[in-house]
Amino acid sequence: MTRVSRLVDVVVIGGGVIGSAAAWRLAARGRTVVLLEQFEQGHHRGASHGTSRIYRQAYDGQFYTALAARTLPLWRRLEETTGSRVLELTGAVDHGLPTAVHAKAKALYQLGIAHSVLTPAEAQRRWHGIRFDTTVLHHPDAGRLHADRSVTALQQAAAQAGADVRHTTPVRTVRASDRGVEIVLDTEVITARHVVVAAGAWTRTVLGGLTGGTAPHLPALRTTQEQPAHFVPFTDAQWPSFVHHRGAELDGEGIYGLGSVDGIKIGEHGTGPHVEPDSRSFVADPDGVRRLVDYARTWLPGVDAESARVDTCLYTTTPDSNFVVDRAGAVTVAAGFSGHGFKFAPAIGELVADLADGTATSPEPFRFGTRQPAVAS
Ligand SMILES: Cc1cc2nc3c(=O)[nH]c(=O)nc-3n(C[C@H](O)[C@H](O)[C@H](O)COP(=O)(O)OP(=O)(O)OC[C@H]3O[C@@H](n4cnc5c(N)ncnc54)[C@H](O)[C@@H]3O)c2cc1C
Structure with missing residues (x-):
């Protein structure tokens, strides 16, 4: 039987480094947050596992x-x-x-x-x-x-701030609703004012249930x-x-x-x-x-x-290696981290929280839409 849950402020889809960081920063602002990850904690099927990622500040520009x-x-x-x-x-x-x-x-x-x-x-x-x-x-x-430790710490911080962090919980569909969005799970439908899709390589699949004006116009991934x-x-x-x-x-x-x-x-x-x-x-x-x-x-x-x-x-x-972090209505997407996104995760989480709150717009390089030739990292 399908359970219909209470209205939450934000559902974050994707328990990689980006979704976990977004859940932390949103929950730290007092939003009711549910973080949903399809696989077990520490899984090796995405982009955020292992023991190391470079943190560096030297970029072109x-x-x-x-x-x-x-x-x-x-x-x-x-x-x-x-x-x-x-x-x-x-x-x-x-x-x-x-x-x-x-x-x-x-x-x-x-x-x-x-x-x-x-x-x-x-x-x-x-x-x-x-x-x-x-x-x-x-x-x-x-x-x-330390990659694995970072993801675990971000989820721990999100949970400490009140987020409901769930693993082995695949999202089957996201669809528009008059109160925001509905997130369809195997045995539950969660209604949320806002959804953050941080689903890495699965981003287009997750967004597939949004049609017409509710679907963000993503660059190629x-x-x-x-x-x-x-x-x-x-x-x-x-x-x-x-x-x-x-x-x-x-x-x-x-x-x-x-x-x-x-x-x-x-x-x-x-x-x-x-x-x-x-x-x-x-x-x-x-x-x-x-x-x-x-x-x-x-x-x-x-x-x-x-x-x-x-x-x-x-x-x-993405075609230009710039990240996609932008909002369309009740949907914020954080994807396309192009092999250099880990180091930025907490700052991306903060930007996602600003976008979901409506207190900021996306910086130009991160917007949905036309892409330029690649940036060097
Ligand atoms: C080999 C390698 C080396 C790298 N080195 C660096 C580096 O040195 N420095 C650096 O800054 N970056 C580096 N990166 C890039 C960085 O690791 C990635 O940019 C970052 O991990 C992307 O995180 P993510 O959360 O977007 O994606 P993921 O980690 O893939 O997370 C997406 C999550 O969404 C979940 N999901 C998908 N669909 C659903 C669904 N329907 N329901 C629920 N959950 C779902 C997936 O299971 C997955 O866990 C490297 C990447 C690789 C592969």
Whole structure:
């Protein structure tokens, strides 16, 4: 039998890092919030699992750089609220293609964010595990987030603030109603004044029941299966997070990496095959693994290149790699985090709460609608 529940202020669909952050910030404002996640806590089928994500402030241009800087105190507030340590500052280095490195140095300079520019020899003396052959940008207010611990802490903070956090609760349909929206579950229908859809690769499916004027006009969202690898380091020295930008010696989109409790993680940015989230293989592409091993052999003298352990994870990417965080009527969508959204989650949660409350409009890069060529992260 289907149960019809009381009217709530906001239902958040998606218990990844973004939905969990949105639920926290909405509940902290006193809204009645239900957070619904289709899978079990800590599942590996979306984008937010594992032990590490890069937190860094260096981006091309001021928009994301300023947003990343604003997010740091929110991660610290989450730690104070829950007593869980999620962010470790280890610093970050950018090297490789000089134009990419200089664009990031410029944004840090313009915003007054501490940074330094080092020669390859200076960088090599400081970080023995990485090989450098170009100018290196270092900024200290960067490092690594513990991904699983962050999601758990965000859900804990949401629950502490009064949110009803439910796992293994798939949403079957979202439909318009005269009081806002109805969220149809297997045995219950929840009526809400507002719904936040933070469903990652499943976003279009979740929105499928909204028709006509109630459906947000999303840009294209492309889902790919990515495959970072972890390598065993030779020493337990601390590693910075790093991005090696594509240049003369390095093809493709470049490589990111960082230290983690599982070893030194490296990955290519957004090179994986297109997949559907419910029918993907979870099997890594052997050519991609070989490229990462070759990279480790050449550029990471501090790791055992034969020790690769590979994981898979989803990117949901917009045409220009800008996120989609915007509102249409009773529906706010937070999706398309394009392989670089984790670090911003608490600030996105705050923006989602502003949009749902009607106290802010979406910044131009995050709006539904036409998209420009890709931003570099
Ligand atoms: C390999 C890899 C490395 C990355 N590295 C970095 C990094 O270093 N730094 C960084 O900032 N970002 C990084 N990212 C990106 C970042 O992890 C993602 O942008 C972020 O996790 C996206 O979170 P999300 O909540 O939007 O999506 P998800 O984590 O996928 O969450 C969406 C959730 O919605 C749930 N859902 C879907 N449909 C329903 C339904 N019908 N009912 C209920 N629940 C539903 C899903 O089960 C899922 O749990 C990386 C991503 C990958 C894959």
